[in-house]
Amino acid sequence: xxxxxxxxxxxxxxxxxxxxxxxxxxxxxxxxxxxxxxxxxxxxxxxxxxxxxxxxxxxxxxxxxxxxxxxxxxxxxxxxxxxxxxxxxxxxxxxxxxxx
Amino acid sequence: xxxxxxxxxxxxxxxxxxxxxxxxxxxxxxxxxxxxxxxxxxxxxxxxxxxxxxxxxxxxxxxxxxxxxxxxxxxxxxxxxxxxxxxxxxxxxxxxxxxxxxxxxxxxxxxxxxxxxxxxxxxxxxxxxxxxxxxxxxxxxxxxxxxxxxxxxxxxxxxxxxxxxxxxxxxxxxxxxxxxxxxxxxxxxxxxxxx
Amino acid sequence: xxxxxxxxxxxxxxxxxxxxxxxxxxxxxxxxxxxxxxxxxxxxxxxxxxxxxxxxxxxxxxxxxxxxxxxxxxxxxxxxxxxxxxxxxxxxxxxxxxxxxxxxxxxxxxxxxxxxxxxxxxxxxxxxxxxxxxxxxxxxxxxxxxxxxxxxxxxxxxxxxxxxxxxxxxxxxxxxxxxxxxxxxxxxxxxxxxxxxxxxxxxxxxxxxxxxxxxxxxxxxxxxxxxxxxxxxxxxxxxxxxxxxxxxxxxxxxxxxxxxxxxxxxxxxxxxxxxxxxxxxxxxxxxxxxxxxxxxxxxxxxxxxxxxxxxxxxxxxxxxxxxxxxxxxxxxxxxxxxxxxxxxxxxxxxxxxxxxxxxxxxxxxxxxxxxxxxxxxxxxxxxxxxxxxxxxxxxxxxxxxxxxxxxxxxxxxxxxxxxxxxxxxxxxxxxxxxxxxxxxxxxxxxxxxxxxxxxxxxxxxxxxxx
Ligand code: HEM
Ligand code: HEM
Ligand SMILES: [Fe+2]
Numbered sequence: 001x002x003x004x005x006x007x008x009x010x011x012x013x014x015x016x017x018x019x020x021x022x023x024x025x026x027x028x029x030x031x032x033x034x035x036x037x038x039x040x041x042x043x044x045x046x047x048x049x050x051x052x053x054x055x056x057x058x059x060x061x062x063x064x065x066x067x068x069x070x071x072x073x074x075x076x077x078x079x080x081x082x083x084x085x086x087x088x089x090x091x092x093x094x095x096x097x098x099x100x
Numbered sequence: 101x102x103x104x105x106x107x108x109x110x111x112x113x114x115x116x117x118x119x120x121x122x123x124x125x126x127x128x129x130x131x132x133x134x135x136x137x138x139x140x141x142x143x144x145x146x147x148x149x150x151x152x153x154x155x156x157x158x159x160x161x162x163x164x165x166x167x168x169x170x171x172x173x174x175x176x177x178x179x180x181x182x183x184x185x186x187x188x189x190x191x192x193x194x195x196x197x198x199x200x201x202x203x204x205x206x207x208x209x210x211x212x213x214x215x216x217x218x219x220x221x222x223x224x225x226x227x228x229x230x231x232x233x234x235x236x237x238x239x240x241x242x243x244x245x246x247x248x249x250x251x252x253x254x255x256x257x258x259x260x261x262x263x264x265x266x267x268x269x270x271x272x273x274x275x276x277x278x279x280x281x282x283x284x285x286x287x288x289x290x291x292x293x294x295x
Numbered sequence: 296x297x298x299x300x301x302x303x304x305x306x307x308x309x310x311x312x313x314x315x316x317x318x319x320x321x322x323x324x325x326x327x328x329x330x331x332x333x334x335x336x337x338x339x340x341x342x343x344x345x346x347x348x349x350x351x352x353x354x355x356x357x358x359x360x361x362x363x364x365x366x367x368x369x370x371x372x373x374x375x376x377x378x379x380x381x382x383x384x385x386x387x388x389x390x391x392x393x394x395x396x397x398x399x400x401x402x403x404x405x406x407x408x409x410x411x412x413x414x415x416x417x418x419x420x421x422x423x424x425x426x427x428x429x430x431x432x433x434x435x436x437x438x439x440x441x442x443x444x445x446x447x448x449x450x451x452x453x454x455x456x457x458x459x460x461x462x463x464x465x466x467x468x469x470x471x472x473x474x475x476x477x478x479x480x481x482x483x484x485x486x487x488x489x490x491x492x493x494x495x496x497x498x499x500x501x502x503x504x505x506x507x508x509x510x511x512x513x514x515x516x517x518x519x520x521x522x523x524x525x526x527x528x529x530x531x532x533x534x535x536x537x538x539x540x541x542x543x544x545x546x547x548x549x550x551x552x553x554x555x556x557x558x559x560x561x562x563x564x565x566x567x568x569x570x571x572x573x574x575x576x577x578x579x580x581x582x583x584x585x586x587x588x589x590x591x592x593x594x595x596x597x598x599x600x601x602x603x604x605x606x607x608x609x610x611x612x613x614x615x616x617x618x619x620x621x622x623x624x625x626x627x628x629x630x631x632x633x634x635x636x637x638x639x640x641x642x643x644x645x646x647x648x649x650x651x652x653x654x655x656x657x658x659x660x661x662x663x664x665x666x667x668x669x670x671x672x673x674x675x676x677x678x679x680x681x682x683x684x685x686x687x688x689x690x691x692x693x694x695x696x697x698x699x700x701x702x703x704x705x706x707x708x709x710x711x712x713x714x715x716x717x718x719x720x721x722x723x724x725x726x727x728x729x730x731x732x733x734x735x736x737x738x739x740x741x742x743x744x745x746x747x748x749x750x751x752x753x754x755x756x757x758x759x760x761x
Contacts, residue, residue: 041294064170
C-alpha cells in the first residue's frame with residue numbers, strides 16, 4: 001500500500017497516465033457513493049440514515065479535497081485544517097440531529 | 101526512492117494555485133459551515149416540519165446535480181493534468197466541458213426554483229423552505245462565480261497563456277471550483293437526503 | 296508627492312481635522328449633559344448637541360475620504376487631476392454646507408428648520424445621521440457628483456490600478472448609497488429600511504472597501520511589498536465584506552415588522568461580518584513582516600497598523616456581541632450599541648482617515664516624513680486617543696450591561712430614568728476618558744506645528760550612540 005502510494009505520488013508527472021487513472025477512479029468512487037447515499041435516503045431513515053450518509057459525505061469530502069484539490073501533495077497542516085473542518089461540520093450536524 | 105524531479109509531486113509543497121484563493125476558500129467554507137450548522141440546529145427544534153417539507157423536494161434533481169458537479173470537478177482535474185503536460189488546447193476543452201456541466205447544474209436548479217415559485221413557495225413559507233431556498237440560492241451564486249472564473253481560465257488556456265511550467269491560474273480557478281463542488285456535496289446530503 | 300494637483304488634498308485634510316475637534320467638543324458637552332441634564336439648557340438641548348456630534352463625525356470623515364481620493368487617484372493614475380480648480384471649488388462648497396448645517400442646528404429650532412427648508416414637500420429630515428435639511432442633502436449629492444466626475448475622468452485618462460478602480464468604484468457606491476436618504480415614507484418599517492440602507496450600507500459595506508483601498512495604498516507605499524500581492528488580499532477582503540455585509544443588513548430588521556426570516560438570515564450573515572476585519576489584520580501584519588524598506592514615517596505606520604486591530608475590536612468583536620437576534624432582543628438600542636458605534640467608527644474610519652492624513656500631510660508639506668520630535672507627539676496622541684476610546688467603550692459597555700440586568704432582562708423592570716441613575720458611574724468614566732481623548736487630540740494636533748523634516752543622518756547617529 002505504502003509503496004504503491006509513493007509510486008503514484010512520485011510519478012504524477014512522469015507518467016501522466018497513472019495520475020489520470022487515479023483521478024478517474026476517484027471520480028467513479030464519488031459517483032458510486034453519491035448513488036449509494038441517494039438510494040439510502042428511501043431505504044433507511046432516522047439516525048442510521050444520518051450516520052451512514054454523513055459518513056459517506058465525509059469520505060466524499062475527503063476524496064474531493066485530497067485527490068481533486070490536491071491536498072495530499074501539500075504540507076500536512078493544510079490537510080489537517082481541512083480534516084478539522086470536515087469533521088467539525090460533520091459532528092455539529094450529528095450532534096444537532098441527535099439532540100432533536 | 102527516486103529523488104523528486106517535479107515539485108508538483110512533492111508532499112511538502114505549498115497549496116496548488118494562489119495562496120490568496122485558499123484564504124478565500126477557507127473563509128467561504130467557514131461561511132457555509134455556519135449556515136449548515138444553523139440549518140441543523142433549526143431543524144432540531146422543528147423536526148416534523150423539516151421532515152414533511154423535505155419530502156416535497158425534488159430529490160432526483162438534487163441527485164442529478166450532485167453527479168453533474170462531481171463530474172465537472174473531475175473535468176477540472178483533467179484540465180490541470182493536461183496543462184501540466186503542456187497541452188493548452190486540451191486543457192481548454194476540459195474546462196469548457198466543466199463549464200457546460202456548470203451550466204447544466206444552473207438549468208436544473210432554476211427548474212427547481214421555478215417549481216417552488218409556481219407552488220407559491222418563498223422564504224416566508226416555513227423555516228425549512230427559508231433554509232432550503234437561501235442555502236441553495238447562496239450556493240447557486242457561487243456556481244455562477246466559479247463559472248466566471250473557469251471561463252476566464254479557459255479563455256486564457258485557449259489563447260496559450262499557460263504552459264507546463266506556468267499554470268497557477270488553472271490551479272487557482274480549479275481549487276475554487278472544487279470548493280463549490282465540496283460544499284454542494286455536503287448540502288445535498290444535509291438538505292436533500294438526511295431526514 | 297509626484298503631481299502638483301495632489302495639493303488640493305491639503306485643505307480637505309486640514310478642514311477634516313478642524314471638524315474633528317468640533318465633533319469631540321460636542322461629544323464632551325453631550326457627555327456632561329448625561330451627568331447634569333440641564334447643562335446649557337435651553338440654549339443647547341441634548342438632541343442638538345447629539346446631532347452636531349454625529350453629523351460632524353460623518354462630515355469630517357467624508358472630508359478626509361475626499362482628500363484621500365484627490366491625493367491618491369492622481370498618484371495611482373500617474374497623471375494630474377482632471378480639474379484641480381473644480382476640486383477646490385467643491386471643497387469650499389462642502390465646507391460651507393457643513394458649516395451652515397451645524398449653525399442652523401445650533402440657532403434654528405429643528406422643526407422650524409424643517410418648515411423653512413421644504414421638508415413638507417419631500418420629507419427627509421429626522422433620521423439619525425441624516426438630519427440635514429433637504430437643500431443640504433441635495434448639496435451633498437452635487438458635491439459627490441463633482442468629486443466623482445473629477446476622479447473618474449482622472450482614472451480614465453491615466454493608469455488603471457486595482458487600488459484606484461476600487462477607490463473610485465467605492466466612491467460611486469458611497470454616493471449611490473446616499474440616495475435612500477431621500478426615501479422617507481410614512482410607514483415606519485419602510486422608513487427604517489431606507490435609513491439602514493444608507494447607514495449599514497455605508498459602514499458595513501461600501502466604506503469597508505474604501506478602508507481596504509486606503510490601507511492597501513498606504514502599505515504599498517510604505518512597505519514596498521509587491522502591488523500584486525496586496526491587491527489580491529484587498530479583493531478577497533472585499534469579497535468577504537460583500538458576502539457577509541449585504542445579507543447581514545438583516546441584523547437591523549429583527550422585530551421591526553420585516554419578514555421573520557431575517558432573524559435567521561441576519562444572524563447568520565452578520566455573524567460572518569468579523570471575517571473581513573480578521574483578514575484585514577492578517578493582511579496588514581503579513582505585509583508589514585514582508586516589508587522591503589523602513590519608511591521614516593513611523594507615525595503613519597502606527598496608524599496604519601492600529602486601524603485593522605481597532606476596527607476588528609469595534610466592528611468585529613463589539614458588533615458580533617450584539618448582532619445575534621436573541622441578543623438584540625435584549626440589548627437593542629442600549630448603551631451597548633453606543634459602545635460599539637464609538638469603537639467601530641473610531642477604529643475603522645477615524646483611524647484610517649488619520650492614517651492617510653499622517654502619510655500624506657508631510658508629503659503635501661514637502662517632506663518625506665516629519666521630524667522625530669513631531670512624530671513622537673503624533674504617536675503620543677495616537678496612544679492617548681486609542682486608549683481613551685477603549686475606555687469610553689468599556690464605560691458604555693458597563694452602562695449597557697446595567698440596562699440589560701435592571702431593565703431588559705429583569706423580572707421586575709426598572710424605569711428608564713432610574714436605570715440611567717444606576718449607570719451614572721459609567722457616565723462619569725465615559726466623560727473622564729472623553730477628556731483624555733480630547734487631550735490626546737490636542738497633543739496630536741500639536742505635532743503639526745513642528746518645523747523640519749525627518750533627518751536620516753541625525754536619527755542614525757542617535758540610534759548608534761544608544
Ligand atoms: C472619534 C471619536 C468619536 C466617535 C467616532 C464618536 C461616535 C459617536 C457615534 C457614532 C454616536 C452615536 C451613537 C448612537 O447613537 O448609538 C455618538 C454619540 C455620542 N458620543 Fe461620541 N464619538 C466620539 C467621541 C466622543 C467623545 C470623546 C465623547 C465624550 C464624552 C463622546 C460622547 C458621545 C455622547 C454623549 C453621545 C450620545 C450618546 C447617546 O445618544 O445617548 N463621543 N458618538
Ligand atoms: C466599521 C464598521 C461599523 C461601524 C462604524 C458601525 C457603527 C454602528 C453604529 C453607529 C450603530 C448604531 C446605529 C444607531 O442606532 O444609531 C451600529 C449598530 C449596530 N451594529 Fe454596527 N458598525 C460597524 C460594524 C458592525 C459589524 C461588523 C456588526 C456585526 C458583526 C455590527 C452590528 C451592529 C448591530 C447589530 C447594530 C444594531 C444595534 C442596535 O440595534 O441597538 N456593526 N453600528
Ligand atoms: Fe449593520
